[in-house]
Amino acid sequence: MSDISENKWRDAMTKIFDMLDEDQYKKMVGILQKFEFSSPQKKTAKFRKDLPRKIIEKYGLEESISIINEAMKQIPRNDPSVQDLLRPFVDKLGKNQEEEPEGQQKSSTPEQTDLPGAAKTEKKMGKNEDKSVKTTGSTENPKESEIPILAIKDLKTTGVLGQNFTAGKVVQKSGLRPYYTQDNVRKIYFYLGVADKTDCIKVMVYGNERFEGIKEGSFYIFRDVIMENKVMKITERSKMSETAAFSVPKSLELEALKLLSSPVFTIANIQTIEKQTRVSVEGTVKEIGCSKPIELRSKQMKKDKLDFRLEDDTGSIWISLWGEDTKLIHGISVGDFVGVINVKTNLYNNTVSLNSTDFTRIMKVHSAAVQNAIVQVVGILKAEEVETELEALVNNQPQALVVASSLLRNVFVNSTEENLKDKLVEKIPFWAEAEIQGNRIIQIKASEQT
Incomplete structure (x- = not known):
């Protein structure tokens, strides 16, 4: 019998749906229709209110969790405000699906990486893989698995993956970048910031073939990689496959963001930096404004702009989010402690502020009380x-x-x-x-x- 509370799941769904803007809500209903969920053409407030109950009635408790989890990935809503509500149910679902039959003896392996769904991935490895190798690495909650997963912390210490796998969440992906070989041949690479529950690591991926398929917020296992100066390098021979989600501390996600970002400055130091310098900053959100269309005279067009004020121990500063970046503030509240990655300094009327860039990210570290x-x-x-x-x-x-x-x-x-x-x-x-x-x-x- 499932230990997941239907009432709590229905309440969590209601809160999640309330956080979706109109476009996201319509996209979610469209995703549900792909799962043969029928909905009226006119989405009334009553339909929205009853939607969590109808989803549970249609799919059942456990399948509804899987479907909503998939929908949030596709929208995407991978921000903490949604994921903090969703993740406990996804984790419980994973544990329920992985429970062994009564009487089956469990492994006594003392150390394992917490990787839900690992047993399912192992089935795809083929007959020639060594399934007797147990998971190694540092973790607080040992969990049975026959996949040899090495924790990122231990990988960085030893510098050798050997016959093991390592696994992590892609927190950030850089843009494509060129480099030149000794023969002056132009080639492409890009970076990933990857984290598990023990540490984070910078990953360099050669070529652009994998670029479109790698999604920020998704989880992957890696093998046949090269380790060099604590950077993991993915070549043509490396294997990188998507796997199930697992718990990653928000503090380590922020550290993974910093691996690919500009340096973190205090707000006082930002006041002295030249205009158009890329920086990162951490602090508490003190005010959040409303999104407004701004006319850009140089481009003869309008672009949405949203301002919010961040404060640290040295002062406070206004940060402007432009265009699609205004959505980065979804799920962030006044009082939250956040890291703001890759913004650019701006000087206007002797006042320093920050503007978002194509690579700006906002990570909530601690929620407001x-x-x-x-x-x-x-x-x-x-x-x-x-x-x-x-x-x-x-x-x-x-x-x-x-x-x-x-x-x-x-x-x-x-x-x-x-x-x-x-x-x-x-x-x-x-x-x-x-x-x-x-x-x-x-x-x-x-x-x-x-």
């Missing part, structure tokens, strides 16, 4: 189908808050037909008891004036 508070809503900044932005007093301090529109509608409107913004404006000012993480309301209920 959750607080319970009395909220007085005094204004509606924006009310859309998925999310609503409120101007409020939180414990008598002004703060802009974001909340799923479906939560507000259920608590304060109780109708799918009426205009949400109009009905909320009619009630202003109104009070609520809220569970808040950063600037996002997770749970809310009506409260009497206090």
Whole structure:
């Protein structure tokens, strides 16, 4: 019998769906249709609310987890806000599928890399592979596997993979880069930042044949590689195959990002650096603005721009995300500690700021603390189908808050037909008891004036 709670999974799905913007939500419904899930042409708020229940009814508990996991990869929504909700259920599903029959003796191998799905991958290795070799390497949670997986930490220490495999998550992929042989022949390579639960490593991939197939956020096993100066090199003879996901600490994902990034500076140091210098920075998100179209006179076009303010121990700075990069802030809340990789310095009116580049990434390291508070809503900044932005007093301090529109509608409107913004404006000012993480309301209920 499955130890996965249906109610908890349905609640997690609801929260995940609330985090999707309109285009992502439509894409997810399209993915579901490939799994023979029928949906009405008009996606009403009621359909969205009932969708988690219908998915479980259609596919069952375990298959629905697999389908939503695949959908989030394809959209893609691999950011921590979605993955932190999804991953516990995917991990439990993997454990349930890998349980051995009662009475079967388990291996006493003391050290193994935590690689869900490893036993399935081993079946594809062929009859000539040595299946008697056990997994080696450092890990906190030993797990049975017959695939000889060597932890990245031990690989970097020994510098030799031997007959083992190593495995890791591709956290970042660089662009294609040229190099020239001694005969002045132009060839191509690219870099990967790869991490497992023990360490991270820089990977150099020769050629461009693998470039399109390697996806950031996906997991791979490697063999027949070359190790040189703690860099793993993938040649034509190397084998690199996709495998199941496993746990990787966010701190190591950030370190893997840094392997391919510009140097990390304090905010105070950034103030002294020349314009158009590529830097990386870490800090706490203090404010997040709204995405707005900006007219670029030089290109005679408009481009979306979103600003947010980051703070460290030395100061604070505004960072501008442009175009598709505005989506990098999805899943990030005020109060989160993040690493911002590969941004470029800008100087305007004697003020230094940072602009996103084609290689900018944002990694959430620590989530903002959750607080319970009395909220007085005094204004509606924006009310859309998925999310609503409120101007409020939180414990008598002004703060802009974001909340799923479906939560507000259920608590304060109780109708799918009426205009949400109009009905909320009619009630202003109104009070609520809220569970808040950063600037996002997770749970809310009506409260009497206090």
